[in-house]
Amino acid sequence: MSKISTITGFADLFPPESGLFSFMEGKAREVFGSYGYNELRVPILEHTELFARSIGAETDVVQKEMYTFPDRKGRSLTMRPEATAGMMRACIEKGGQEGISKYFSYGPMFRYERPQKGRMRQFHQIDCECLGAHEPQADAEVVLMLMHFLGELGLNELELQINTLGCKACRPAYRELLTKFLQGIDHEQLCEDCKRRVQSNPLRVLDCKASTCKALTENAPTMQEHVCPDCQSHFNTVMGVLEKASQPFVLNHRLVRGLDYYMRTTFEVVSTNIGAQSSVAGGGRYDGLVSQLGGPDLPGIGFACGMERLALLMQKESAPEQDFYLAVLEAEALDTALLLACSLRRAGKKGEVSFAARSAKSQLRQAGKSGARYCLILGGNEYAKGSILVKDMTSGEQHEVMQEELIKSVK
RNA sequence: GCGGAUGUAGCUCAGUUGGCAGAGCACCUGGUUGUGGCCCAGGUGGCCGUGGGUUCAAAUCCCAUCAUUCGCCCCA
Numbered sequence: 001m002s003k004i005s006t007i008t009g010f011a012d013l014f015p016p017e018s019g020l021f022s023f024m025e026g027k028a029r030e031v032f033g034s035y036g037y038n039e040l041r042v043p044i045l046e047h048t049e050l051f052a053r054s055i056g057a058e059t060d061v062v063q064k065e066m067y068t069f070p071d072r073k074g075r076s077l078t079m080r081p082e083a084t085a086g087m088m089r090a091c092i093e094k095g096g097q098e099g100i101s102k103y104f105s106y107g108p109m110f111r112y113e114r115p116q117k118g119r120m121r122q123f124h125q126i127d128c129e130c131l132g133a134h135e136p137q138a139d140a141e142v143v144l145m146l147m148h149f150l151g152e153l154g155l156n157e158l159e160l161q162i163n164t165l166g167c168k169a170c171r172p173a174y175r176e177l178l179t180k181f182l183q184g185i186d187h188e189q190l191c192e193d194c195k196r197r198v199q200s201n202p203l204r205v206l207d208c209k210a211s212t213c214k215a216l217t218e219n220a221p222t223m224q225e226h227v228c229p230d231c232q233s234h235f236n237t238v239m240g241v242l243e244k245a246s247q248p249f250v251l252n253h254r255l256v257r258g259l260d261y262y263m264r265t266t267f268e269v270v271s272t273n274i275g276a277q278s279s280v281a282g283g284g285r286y287d288g289l290v291s292q293l294g295g296p297d298l299p300g301i302g303f304a305c306g307m308e309r310l311a312l313l314m315q316k317e318s319a320p321e322q323d324f325y326l327a328v329l330e331a332e333a334l335d336t337a338l339l340l341a342c343s344l345r346r347a348g349k350k351g352e353v354s355f356a357a358r359s360a361k362s363q364l365r366q367a368g369k370s371g372a373r374y375c376l377i378l379g380g381n382e383y384a385k386g387s388i389l390v391k392d393m394t395s396g397e398q399h400e401v402m403q404e405e406l407i408k409s410v411k
Numbered sequence: 412g413c414g415g416a417u418g419u420a421g422c423u424c425a426g427u428u429g430g431c432a433g434a435g436c437a438c439c440u441g442g443u444u445g446u447g448g449c450c451c452a453g454g455u456g457g458c459c460g461u462g463g464g465u466u467c468a469a470a471u472c473c474c475a476u477c478a479u480u481c482g483c484c485c486c487a
Contacts, residue, residue, distance in 0.1 A: 008479090060484080060486080061485080064412075064485090065485075065486090081486095082487085109487085111485090111486075113484090113486080114412080114483090114484085114485095115480085116480075116481060116482065116483095117480080119485090119486075125487060126487095259486090268487090269487095275482090277485095277486075281487065303487090304487055306486085307487085329445060359441095359445080360445040361440095361441090361445085361446065361447075362439080362447095363445095363446085364447035364448090365448080366447085367446095367447065368447040369447085369448090375447075377445080380445090389445095391446075391447090393448095396446090398446080
C-alpha cells in the first residue's frame with residue numbers, strides 16, 4: 001500500500017513544537033485576560049463574501065490565496081484566511097455591543113501560497129480585537145499588550161514598527177499626491193509589479209522590497225506629513241504613550257498593511273532571525289470595518305500573531321522529567337506492574353511502565369533514557385513476595401519495599 | 412503564480428569515470444543468571460522519491476512527474 005502524506009503546506013505538530021503552541025495559548029489566556037480580553041471561538045468556514053467585503057476584493061489574499069469552494073447547495077464558502085472578519089461577524093450577529101468589548105482567539109488560518117520558512121498554507125494565529133474604543137489610548141494599550149505578551153514568551157529582542165495610514169478624510173488626498181510623485185520619477189526603473197501598483201495601489205509601492213524601488217521612493221511624501229490634524233493628533237498621542245511606557249519603536253513610513261480595512265495606527269513586530277518571513281505580529285485600527293459588514297459604526301483595533309513564526313524564535317523545551325520507570329522482568333508480573341503504575345499516577349506521580357518483560361539491562365537502559373528519578377524493578381522474586389525494588393537513578397542505590405507501602409508512602 | 416536547491420537505512424548524510432548498497436547516530440542482542448549512562452563485539456533495518464528512456468550494466472546519464480526546502484511575491 002502506498003503511504004498517504006500530508007497536503008502540501010499542511011503540517012503535523014509533534015513535540016516539542018506542539019508544546020510551544022500550548023504554552024503560547026496558555027500565555028495568551030493569561031496575559032490578554034489581565035487586560036480584560038475574553039476568548040471568542042468562531043468557525044473556520046465562512047461565507048466567501050465576508051472576506052471579500054472586509055479584507056478587500058482587490059487584495060492578493062482574496063484574489064489568489066483563499067481556499068474557496070461551493071458547498072452541496074452551491075453556496076460559496078471560504079476557509080478563513082485571517083480571524084478578524086469572522087470575529088467581527090460574530091460580534092455583529094450577537095448584537096448588544098454597548099461600550100467596549102475585547103476578545104482574543106486562536107486557531108488555524110488558510111492561505112494558498114507557496115510554502116517556505118515561516119509560511120504554511122495552514123498556519124496558526126493568535127488574535128486580539130478591541131471594539132468600541134476610538135481613543136488613541138486604546139491603540140497604545142493594544143500595542144503594549146502585544147509587547148507584554150511577547151515578553152512573556154521570552155521574546156525581548158523584537159523590533160516594533162509603527163505608522164499611520166490616515167483616515168477616510170485624508171488618505172485619498174495623500175494617495176493622489178503620492179501618485180503624482182510616482183508619475184514624476186523615472187517610471188522605467190520601477191520593478192514590473194510597481195509599474196502596475198502606481199495605478200492600482202500606489203501605497204504598496206512604498207512597501208516594495210526591490211532596492212531600486214526603495215531608492216526611487218526615498219524622497220516620496222510620507223503619509224505622516226500629510227494626514228489631517230485629527231489623525232496627526234491621534235498618532236502623536238499613541239507615540240507619546242509608548243514613549244512614556246518606555247516602549248521602544250521605530251517609525252516606518254513604508255509600513256503599509258496588505259488588508260484594506262486598516263486605517264490610522266498600524267504596527268508590526270519583526271525579527272531578523274527567522275528568514276524572509278520576518279513579521280511575527282501585525283495589526284492596526286479598522287474603524288470602518290464593522291459598519292462595512294452591516295453592523296453598527298463601531299471603531300476597532302486589533303492584531304494577529306503568527307504562531308509558527310513565534311515558535312521559530314522560542315527555545316524548545318526538553319521533555320519533562322518523570323518520577324518513575326517501572327521495569328518488568330517476568331511476564332507473569334506485567335498486570336501487577338500496570339496496576340501499580342496506575343496507583344502511583346493517581347497519587348500524582350508521573351511515569352511509565354513496561355508493557356513487555358525484557359532483560360534487566362535493557363529495561364534499565366530504557367529507564368535511564370526516560371529521565372526517570374527512580375527505576376522500580378519488578379522481577380520474579382519481588383512478584384512472589386509482593387515487594388518491589390526501588391532504585392535511585394542518580395545515586396545508584398536501591399532498596400526493597402513492599403508494594404503496599406510504596407503506594408502509601410507517595411500518598 | 413515565478414526562480415534556485417535537495418530527495419539513498421528511523422535520523423544526519425557519504426557514494427569517485429556508469430560496475431556487489433555505505434558510514435555515523437539511533438534501535439536490538441550479548442560481553443555481566445536480575446541492574447542504566449562509558450567501553451567492546453555482533454545484529455536488525457533500503458522499490459536509492461515515483462514513472463519512463465539510454466546502456467551489457469543506472470543511486471550515478473537523459474526526460475517527465477511528485478515531494479521537501481530556501482527565495483520572489485504576499486503576509487502573521
